[in-house]
Amino acid sequence: MNRYPLWKYLLMAAALAIGLLYTLPNFFGEAPAVQVSSGKATLKLDAGIVPRIESALSAAGIKADFVQFEGNSAKARFADTDTQIKAKDAIAKALNPDPNDPSHIVALNLSSRSPAWLTKLHALPMYLGLDLRGGVHFLMQVDMKAALSKKAESYAGDLRSLMRDKGLRHAGIARDGEVITIRFRDHAVLAQAQALLADQMADLQWVEGADGSDFKLTGSLKPEAARRVQDQALKQNITTLHNRVNELGVAEPVIQQQGADRVVVQLPGVQDTAKAKDIIGRTANLEFRLADMTPEARAALDGRGPVPFGRERFGVGRGAPVIVYREVVASGDMLTDAQPRPDQYNQPAVSVTLDSKGGRRMLEMTRANVGNFMAAILFEKNKGEVLTVARIQGEFGNQFQITGMGTTEAANDLALLLRAGGLAAPMEIIEERTIGPSLGKDNIDKGFASVTYGFTAIAAFMCVYYLLFGVFSTLALAFNLLLLVAVLSMLQATLTLPGIAAIALTLGMAIDANVLINERVREELRGGAPPQAAIHAGYERAWATILDSNVTTLIAGLALLAFGSGPVRGFAVVHCLGILTSMFSAVLFSRGLVNLWYGRQKRLKAVSIGQVWRPEGATPPVQQG
Amino acid sequence: MEFFRIRRDIPFMRHALVFNVISFLTFAAAVFFLITRGLHLSIEFTGGTVLEVGYAQTADINKTRASVEALGFGEVQVQNFGTSRDVLIRLPIRGDLKQSDVAARVFERLCSDAAGQLAARQYTTAQGEQVSRMACLGDNEAEPIRLSRTEFVGPAVGAELYADGLKALAFVVIGIMAYLAFRFEWKFSVAAIVANLHDVVIILGFFAFFQWEFSLAVLAAVLAVLGYSVNESVVIFDRIREAFRRFRKMTTREVIDHAITSTISRTIITHGSTQMMVLAMLLFGGPTLHYFAVALTIGILFGIYSSVFVAAAIAMWLGVKREDLVRSGGRDRDPNDPNAGAVV
Numbered sequence: 007m008n009r010y011p012l013w014k015y016l017l018m019a020a021a022l023a024i025g026l027l028y029t030l031p032n033f034f035g036e037a038p039a040v041q042v043s044s045g046k047a048t049l050k051l052d053a054g055i056v057p058r059i060e061s062a063l064s065a066a067g068i069k070a071d072f073v074q075f076e077g078n079s080a081k082a083r084f085a086d087t088d089t090q091i092k093a094k095d096a097i098a099k100a101l102n103p104d105p106n107d108p109s110h111i112v113a114l115n116l117s118s119r120s121p122a123w124l125t126k127l128h129a130l131p132m133y134l135g136l137d138l139r140g141g142v143h144f145l146m147q148v149d150m151k152a153a154l155s156k157k158a159e160s161y162a163g164d165l166r167s168l169m170r171d172k173g174l175r176h177a178g179i180a181r182d183g184e185v186i187t188i189r190f191r192d193h194a195v196l197a198q199a200q201a202l203l204a205d206q207m208a209d210l211q212w213v214e215g216a217d218g219s220d221f222k223l224t225g226s227l228k229p230e231a232a233r234r235v236q237d238q239a240l241k242q243n244i245t246t247l248h249n250r251v252n253e254l255g256v257a258e259p260v261i262q263q264q265g266a267d268r269v270v271v272q273l274p275g276v277q278d279t280a281k282a283k284d285i286i287g288r289t290a291n292l293e294f295r296l297a298d299m300t301p302e303a304r305a306a307l308d309g310r311g312p313v314p315f316g317r318e319r320f321g322v323g324r325g326a327p328v329i330v331y332r333e334v335v336a337s338g339d340m341l342t343d344a345q346p347r348p349d350q351y352n353q354p355a356v357s358v359t360l361d362s363k364g365g366r367r368m369l370e371m372t373r374a375n376v377g378n379f380m381a382a383i384l385f386e387k388n389k390g391e392v393l394t395v396a397r398i399q400g401e402f403g404n405q406f407q408i409t410g411m412g413t414t415e416a417a418n419d420l421a422l423l424l425r426a427g428g429l430a431a432p433m434e435i436i437e438e439r440t441i442g443p444s445l446g447k448d449n450i451d452k453g454f455a456s457v458t459y460g461f462t463a464i465a466a467f468m469c470v471y472y473l474l475f476g477v478f479s480t481l482a483l484a485f486n487l488l489l490l491v492a493v494l495s496m497l498q499a500t501l502t503l504p505g506i507a508a509i510a511l512t513l514g515m516a517i518d519a520n521v522l523i524n525e526r527v528r529e530e531l532r533g534g535a536p537p538q539a540a541i542h543a544g545y546e547r548a549w550a551t552i553l554d555s556n557v558t559t560l561i562a563g564l565a566l567l568a569f570g571s572g573p574v575r576g577f578a579v580v581h582c583l584g585i586l587t588s589m590f591s592a593v594l595f596s597r598g599l600v601n602l603w604y605g606r607q608k609r610l611k612a613v614s615i616g617q618v619w620r621p622e623g624a625t626p627p628v629q630q631g
Numbered sequence: 632m633e634f635f636r637i638r639r640d641i642p643f644m645r646h647a648l649v650f651n652v653i654s655f656l657t658f659a660a661a662v663f664f665l666i667t668r669g670l671h672l673s674i675e676f677t678g679g680t681v682l683e684v685g686y687a688q689t690a691d692i693n694k695t696r697a698s699v700e701a702l703g704f705g706e707v708q709v710q711n712f713g714t715s716r717d718v719l720i721r722l723p724i725r726g727d728l729k730q731s732d733v734a735a736r737v738f739e740r741l742c743s744d745a746a747g748q749l750a751a752r753q754y755t756t757a758q759g760e761q762v763s764r765m766a767c768l769g770d771n772e773a774e775p776i777r778l779s780r781t782e783f784v785g786p787a788v789g790a791e792l793y794a795d796g797l798k799a800l801a802f803v804v805i806g807i808m809a810y811l812a813f814r815f816e817w818k819f820s821v822a823a824i825v826a827n828l829h830d831v832v833i834i835l836g837f838f839a840f841f842q843w844e845f846s847l848a849v850l851a852a853v854l855a856v857l858g859y860s861v862n863e864s865v866v867i868f869d870r871i872r873e874a875f876r877r878f879r880k881m882t883t884r885e886v887i888d889h890a891i892t893s894t895i896s897r898t899i900i901t902h903g904s905t906q907m908m909v910l911a912m913l914l915f916g917g918p919t920l921h922y923f924a925v926a927l928t929i930g931i932l933f934g935i936y937s938s939v940f941v942a943a944a945i946a947m948w949l950g951v952k953r954e955d956l957v958r959s960g961g962r963d964r965d966p967n968d969p970n971a972g973a974v975v
Contacts, residue, residue: 137919145788277764278751279781280735436785438734442764445683445779452917460911464904471900504848507912507920511927514908515859518901522866525897528633551869554814555862561806562858566851569799571792572675577851619633 008541008605010598018598021489021590028492031120031131037071038090039117040097043079043252045108050419055080062100068093072122078252083117090114107322107389111252116275132495133258134274135502135576136439138453140446141274142282145437146243148267153239153431154184154232160342161210161225162186163362163404168206174199177220184232186210186225189217196221236267239430244269245422250285264571269433279440292338292424295330296371297379297395303329320383323392330381335371340364344424346417347407354417355409358424365404372401382408384423393423453506460510461487464517472524474614475600479520482596486516489587494580502576512584515559519592522548524615531618537610545597552593560585635896640888643940644947650940651948658829661836668839673846676793678786680704680722680733683712683779684741690718698744699737713918717779724786734781735765742767745775796850803854804828807861815868816956818949823864826942827857830933837929843922852926859905860934863898864942870894871943872956883951887943895939902935 042059044051053075059082060073070093071083082097084090094112102108118131136143162181165188169176176199177189190196196214200223203212209231213224227235244261247269251259260272276282298317305311306319307327313319314329321327342359349355360368375398382393396408411417464483468476490509494501527544535543563585566578604610674681684690695718696709704722712719722733742749745767752766769775804824811820834853838845870890878886909931913924 147785147787280765434785435783437788438781438783440734440778440781442777442779444777448917449919452915452920455915456908456912456920458911459915460908463907463911467904467907503919504851504923507848507916507923510908510912511855511905514905517904518862521897521901521904525900529893551866554865554869557810558807558861558865559855559858561810562803562854565799565802565806566854568802569795570847570851571795572847574847574851577848577855581855617633619636 008538008601010601010605014594015598015602018595021595022485025485025488025492027124027127028129028495029488031118031124031129032491032495034119034121034131036116037083037085037119038087039081039083039115040090040094041079041081041113041115042097042101043111043113045102045111049109051075051078051080051110058101059097062097063093065100066092066096068096081115081117083119113256128496130495130498132491132501133498134446134450135500135505136272136274136441136446137503137573138446138450138501139274140277140441140443141272142276142279143273143437143439143441144271144282144286144435145264146269146271146286146433147436148236148240148243148269149432149434150236150239150267151184153235154227155181156342156431157227157235158184158186160359160361161207163365165203165207166362167365167403168202169199172202174202184226188223188225190221190223193221196223199223240267240269242425242430243433245425247271247286268436275443277440277442279438283435291385292341292393293334293383293385293390294336294368295332295334295381295383296375297381298329298331299379318390320381320390320392322390323383325381325395326392328379328381328392328395330383335367335380336360336364340367341424344421346414346421349407349409353409354411354414355407356411356417356421356424357405357407360404362404368406369401369403372398376400382424394420449503450506453503453510457487457506457510457513461513464514468517468520472616474603475524475527475616478596478599478603479517479524479592481599482520482591483513483517485595486584486588486591487513489591490580490584493583493587497583499579500576501580502573504573504577505580508577508580508584512581512588516584516588516592518555519548519552519588520596522551523592523596527613527615528618531613531615532620537613538604541600541604541613545593545600549593552589556585556589635899637892637895640885640892641895642888643891644884644887644944647940647944647947651944654829654937654941657833657836661833661839664836664839665832668842670835670839670845671842673844674721674782674784674789675847676789676796676845678724678784678789680724680737680784681780681782682720682722682734682737683781684718684720684738685777685779686716686718686745687773687775689715692718694744695720695741698740702737702740704733704737717918734783738765738767738776738778738781741776745769747775792847799850799854800831800857803857807858811861811865811868814865815872816951818946818951818955819864819868822942822946822949823861823868823938825945826864826937827860827934829941830860830930830937831857833933834926834929838922838926843925846922848920848923849926852923853930856927856930856934860930860938863902863934863938866894866897867891867938867943868946871946871951875953875956879953883947883953886953887947891939891943898935898939902931906931 042051042055056073056075059080060070063070063073063082068084068089071085073080073082082093084093091114094114098105098108098110098112101110101112118125120129120131158181162179165179165186169179169188174195175191176195177191180187188199190199200212200214203210203223203225207225209228210225211228215222215224240263244263247261251261251271251273256273256276258274260270262270264270271286273282298314300314302311302314303317306313306329316332317329318332319327319329340360340363342361344356344358347355347357377398379395379397381395383390384393385391394408394411396410408420411420461483465480468479470476472479487509490512499505523544526548527540530540530543531537560582563578563582566574567582570578604613690711692709692711696707699707699709699720699722705725706723708721710719711717720737722737739749747767747769749765750768752764752768765778766774767776767778808820808824811823831853834856837843838849867890870893871886874881874886874889878889881889906928909924909927912920913928916924
């Protein structure tokens with residue numbers, strides 16, 4: 007009766023093998039590496055960088071463990087720190103011909119030491135949280151009110167031109183916060199306008215009202231439109247942050263949305279908060295300027311003449327070099343939106359929207375310059391980079407399209423870069439944490455010490471008190487730990503100090519199931535049951551209680567997961583996973599071990615579960631009352 | 632080895648009244664301290680700034696306090712953290728200041744007190760990671776004071792955490808009650824939750840009385856304990872149900888005594904094991920895990936007491952009858968079915 011079918015043993019073996027495989031990468035530790043990422047907004051790295059790095063290394067006679075491209079940066083791993091530093095210099099020299107204006111960021115970094123075949127299986131080490139490896143954490147609040155007012159302002163501009171186009175006379179359009187008010191002298195015009203607005207401005211909802219002798223329409227964003235605006239603002243801010251953080255050359259920066267209007271930025275390894283804040287808070291600026299394509303300017307481009315007066319030369323970026331006028335037609339703060347959207351021939355294009363001021367200036371400029379070229383230039387750290395140079399094909403105002411970038415991807419990139427100029431809405435740091443590297447190391451040591459000593463104490467007690475069954479329980483507990491670490495590694499969960507505490511606590515609680523089982527088996531033996539039957543009954547009858555007690559613990563774990571944030575979440579994830587793995591290991595796995603040991607012995611006389619004490623002279627209790 | 636050599640059922644319920652009075656008094660004391668002293672909430676809840684600095688020599692807390700107070704950031708708390716060289720400085724939120732700079736300014740001040748100068752320090756760790764940080768450099772490149780950790784939490788975040796904490800507590804209470812009502816009966820679910828909330832209030836009472844810092848980690852510990860010690864009640868209730876079915880001549884009181892007696896060995900061994908783990912955290916986990924482990928310790932100890940003496944007694948006062956449980960289980964369940972309610 008205490009035998010498992012073969013598939014259950016196979017399941018155990020498979021779980022053990024997978025557990026070992028995915029736990030393994032955590033033991034290798036980290037090795038020195040060099041990380042290469044893009045130093046320019048216009049430069050996007052792809053796998054093509056790998057052979058360049060490899061050739062740079064072989065030219066310098068340095069051997070890397072591997073060079074690989076992942077996400078948006080390339081990493082090369084080295085055997086020791088000396089090689090790493092040499093390699094950094096070699097790569098930097100090869101990739102950045104001009105050290106004053108680096109196009110690539112080459113930074114020293116860490117990479118997992120685990121062998122390539124494990125990485126290929128996606129068996130990666132757990133990601134260590136900031137409290138374990140040191141770094142900075144920012145929680146940034148996006149000012150959604152500002153994003154909404156900005157949007158409302160652009161709508162107010164659109165409204166003015168729309169009313170003018172349709173010849174509707176109004177007595178003023180005003181914006182107050184997120185609310186737009188249009189005044190009318192005449193109710194008939196109001197009705198006309200209302201019909202027009204319902205048709206043309208689907209994102210706004212209008213309420214009619216009176217204002218003295220005048221009539222007015224009060225418009226506000228519809229809730230779903232407001233949500234969309236907020237969503238976009240948040241996404242754009244995250245993109246902008248990504249671009250800026252890349253510059254820090256941080257190994258694995260975390261930039262994530264949290265809730266409806268917050269962004270978490272975590273920069274492991276970074277200790278210099280001032281610099282980090284400076285980079286995160288930096289504003290890039292976008293400028294639209296008219297390009298000069300006169301013969302003089304062309305001569306200057308070829309180096310045959312000086313740059314004409316009042317012009318400027320930009321040598322970096324798409325369409326560069328180019329000579330542009332110094333006057334700014336429109337700047338980034340006038341840009342309300344830039345989206346990749348195919349043009350009427352279904353070619354990739356970027357559709358740009360400016361606010362009313364920008365639109366007016368664009369209209370004036372384009373009226374006189376049809377057929378000429380316009381450039382978009384992104385300024386960062388006082389250095390300009392050309393994003394695009396395009397021919398002005400007709401007169402346009404606050405809405406226009408940029409075409410000719412060839413691929414949809416290029417269109418996406420351009421739209422992103424145009425928007426990357428600034429933040430869609432201002433952000434404020436509302437939470438900031440920095441953890442020094444030595445403190446992180448300390449936390450790891452202390453966390454592991456707790457788990458180790460606690461585990462040893464429990465194991466020793468179980469083995470002494472329950473003898474062989476205690477050994478089985480201990481093995482099951484060890485298996486639980488293995489499985490938990492494997493699952494966490496598989497999910498690439500972030501391990502934090504509360505997470506380690508949760509591992510310890512989960513192990514401490516998981517032993518409950520085995521205590522339940524062992525006590526039950528003893529009780530069955532005390533009641534006079536034969537050993538095989540006692541084992542069977544012990545496991546079977548303890549199961550319902552184990553399930554009940556784990557469900558109640560799981561309810562608490564889920565509550566923490568749902569409502570917790572930050573450290574509590576790290577705790578809750580591990581706690582919930584631990585409850586699940588412990589049900590598997592304590593019941594199925596330990597039973598498997600017992601079955602394997604005792605299951606085949608037909609005439610089992612005794613089991614090694616410690617002393618089964620019976621009151622003297624007591625008769626075995628009646629099984630069924 | 633067998634620790635528990637119990638010959639006959641221990642009459643726990645004979646003293647139920649006494650235990651309940653003790654519980655009630657402890658509970659009342661906890662509530663009293665919670666009201667009069669309140670919890671010493673960490674800055675995660677209140678908002679504010681925390682700096683952890685490590686001095687090269689033993690820190691002079693009073694001097695540190697005086698110089699931070701001189702900066703005029705409001706009421707400052709300065710205390711040792713872990714060792715005599717590590718100091719924790721807490722600063723409240725002040726509306727008129729740019730909060731994210733507070734930590735930097737305090738460190739600058741402490742650095743100049745220690746005759747050091749702020750400078751960016753760049754180095755590469757043994758693993759080869761490049762680190763650049765603001766360090767306080769004294770003579771000969773020594774660092775008289777190091778910034779180990781800073782934390783700044785805005786006021787809005789704190790208020791939300793507070794609300795979320797209460798929501799989580801409500802979720803756990805409702806979830807567990809619903810589950811127990813479904814698995815057993817409402818009287819048990821009320822008894823279990825009253826018993827365990829009584830634990831929670833007592834943990835909070837301890838934190839209020841000693842003015843220990845109540846952080847997010849402690850909140851997590853409290854909720855984890857709530858889920859965990861309900862187990863205990865579940866195990867006993869399982870046994871009560873089983874005994875009602877098996878021993879038809881026993882009175883309710885005898886059934887409860889029997890159930891508690893037959894589960895007491897498991898109760899103590901399990902809690903002992905969990906406590907060993909928690910003790911390891913308390914001893915080796917360092918200051919960060921200290922209060923987390925303290926909350927767990929109190930929770931585990933009171934968990935044993937409350938599920939043994941309080942939960943069962945409340946169920947008894949609520950008038951649990953054989954019919955409540957046997958009616959639901961007797962008809963449609965085979966008494967020999969091993970899955971029909973656990974018997975541990």
